[in-house]
Amino acid sequence: MDLIAEGIAGALRLLIAGDREVLRIALLTLRVSGTATIISAVIGVPLGTAISLWSFRGRRRLAGFVNTGMGLPPVVVGLWVSIFLWRTGPLGFLRLMYTPTAMVIAQTIIALPIVTGFTMAGVGQLDPGIRLQMLSLGASSWQLLSILIREAKLSVLAAIMAGFGRVVAEVGASMMVGGNLLGQTRVLTTATSMEVSKGNFGFAIALSIILVGITYIINVILTRVQQQ
Amino acid sequence: MKAGQAIIELKDVKLKRGSRTTLDVSSFSVFRGENVAVIGANGAGKSTLLQVIACLLRPSKGKVYTRGQQVGTEITPFEARRRMAMVLQRPYLLDATVFDNVAIGLRMRHVPENEVKARVYDALALFGIRHLAERRGRSLSGGESQRVSLARAVVLKPEILLLDEPMSSLDTPTRIALLEELGRIIKKTGLTTIYVTHDVTEIPFLSDRTAIMDGGRIIADGPVRKVLHEEMRCALSQLTRAANWLIS
Numbered sequence: 001m002d003l004i005a006e007g008i009a010g011a012l013r014l015l016i017a018g019d020r021e022v023l024r025i026a027l028l029t030l031r032v033s034g035t036a037t038i039i040s041a042v043i044g045v046p047l048g049t050a051i052s053l054w055s056f057r058g059r060r061r062l063a064g065f066v067n068t069g070m071g072l073p074p075v076v077v078g079l080w081v082s083i084f085l086w087r088t089g090p091l092g093f094l095r096l097m098y099t100p101t102a103m104v105i106a107q108t109i110i111a112l113p114i115v116t117g118f119t120m121a122g123v124g125q126l127d128p129g130i131r132l133q134m135l136s137l138g139a140s141s142w143q144l145l146s147i148l149i150r151e152a153k154l155s156v157l158a159a160i161m162a163g164f165g166r167v168v169a170e171v172g173a174s175m176m177v178g179g180n181l182l183g184q185t186r187v188l189t190t191a192t193s194m195e196v197s198k199g200n201f202g203f204a205i206a207l208s209i210i211l212v213g214i215t216y217i218i219n220v221i222l223t224r225v226q227q228q
Numbered sequence: 229m230k231a232g233q234a235i236i237e238l239k240d241v242k243l244k245r246g247s248r249t250t251l252d253v254s255s256f257s258v259f260r261g262e263n264v265a266v267i268g269a270n271g272a273g274k275s276t277l278l279q280v281i282a283c284l285l286r287p288s289k290g291k292v293y294t295r296g297q298q299v300g301t302e303i304t305p306f307e308a309r310r311r312m313a314m315v316l317q318r319p320y321l322l323d324a325t326v327f328d329n330v331a332i333g334l335r336m337r338h339v340p341e342n343e344v345k346a347r348v349y350d351a352l353a354l355f356g357i358r359h360l361a362e363r364r365g366r367s368l369s370g371g372e373s374q375r376v377s378l379a380r381a382v383v384l385k386p387e388i389l390l391l392d393e394p395m396s397s398l399d400t401p402t403r404i405a406l407l408e409e410l411g412r413i414i415k416k417t418g419l420t421t422i423y424v425t426h427d428v429t430e431i432p433f434l435s436d437r438t439a440i441m442d443g444g445r446i447i448a449d450g451p452v453r454k455v456l457h458e459e460m461r462c463a464l465s466q467l468t469r470a471a472n473w474l475i476s
Contacts, residue, residue: 129320136282136314136390137333137380140306147332151323
């Protein structure tokens with residue numbers, strides 16, 4: 001119990017004092033996970049809608065691929081992104097290993113199937129009559145896509161929230177491709193993990209409070225948008 | 229458009245679903261100002277016919293023309309669809325205000341917003357629902373929703389308005405009121421229409437020509453009185469034959 005009390009007291013001291021290191025880690029977390037979520041939403045929402053709407057060759061296989069990707073372990077993603085970005089790897093010439101960009105790539109790969117899969121399910125639940133009605137009123141393919149995404153707004157925003165929740169909480173991939181470098185690639189999850197291994201619970205609790213706080217605020221904002 | 233040219237023309241159109249032929253129409257044309265009712269039992273192919281005309285279904289065989297242009301070669305299905313508007317059995321309103329629901333087709337066509345406003349309010353007034361403009365589409369009653377759906381199609385000033393049993397989900401008093409209203413609006417605006425129904429009593433409200441469908445084929449087509457008279461004679465003779473068989 002003392003450990004927890006001391007940890008919380010230490011966390012409060014760090015938060016009240018506005019520790020620069022904690023702030024830098026929190027901002028990098030937002031930047032990396034926010035960018036990955038935005039990229040996943042930009043690709044995943046239209047992709048999920050298209051898979052759900054149109055029949056084309058390999059549609060079922062693609063849907064199965066997306067559904068499998070929803071449970072992709074972050075360490076597996078971290079491993080493969082590392083292999084590709086490694087100095088001697090196929091994309092090694094880009095020199096992205098141990099940079100925030102590498103973390104964004106890994107997190108996008110993790111979030112994309114989640115956003116795509118949930119969007120696919122949400123749009124799939126819309127009445128097929130809406131599609132027929134909009135086409136008969138003269139909607140182009142893009143207009144139809146945009147109308148159906150708006151109609152499935154609740155599911156689409158839930159998909160984005162789920163994607164953000166997954167990447168902001170993951171440790172494995174960020175640790176592997178980012179390296180947890182102080183001031184460069186250290187994010188809330190990797191920092192918390194490291195501080196716990198050092199027995200520095202105060203700092204770890206402060207980081208965890210910020211992590212939960214960020215997740216809560218982002219979800220409150222998205223929920224407001226969802227319910228408008 | 230050339231004089232005497234059909235707005236819609238179907239030639240040797242067949243549609244197969246698996247091994248079953250769901251539509252088999254050798255010739256069917258609709259000219260400007262005509263109000264055609266298509267009747268038939270459930271599964272007769274009425275809605276399929278309408279969806280082929282609306283370029284929502286591609287026929288397995290045959291040609292569809294709009295204003296003399298062949299769909300698929302001289303004009304794309306998308307361009308052809310932009311000349312028409314369709315009202316379905318259920319209104320399928322979007323999760324938006326009545327105004328935005330009625331405006332959707334105009335906005336799809338990038339009509340300037342001041343013109344959208346004027347045309348939407350005119351269409352709402354035409355169907356007596358101007359007071360509902362700011363209400364959410366999904367909070368309306370069945371009759372109100374179908375009025376919105378009709379206004380959403382009429383506002384586009386389509387060359388042909390396709391109506392796929394739009395009254396079938398309404399209660400009788402609402403249905404009759406809306407049929408009379410729609411009949412008046414069609415006369416006032418001079419719209420060309422194809423009205424699909426399985427209810428013979430709805431025909432006089434909205435049409436001057438009737439086509440009867442059975443098993444995917446058009447088995448009769450002509451002026452309402454003539455076609456219905458012929459049908460009634462057939463039905464009576466069938467009834468007489470059945471009665472004679474029972475007695476004997």
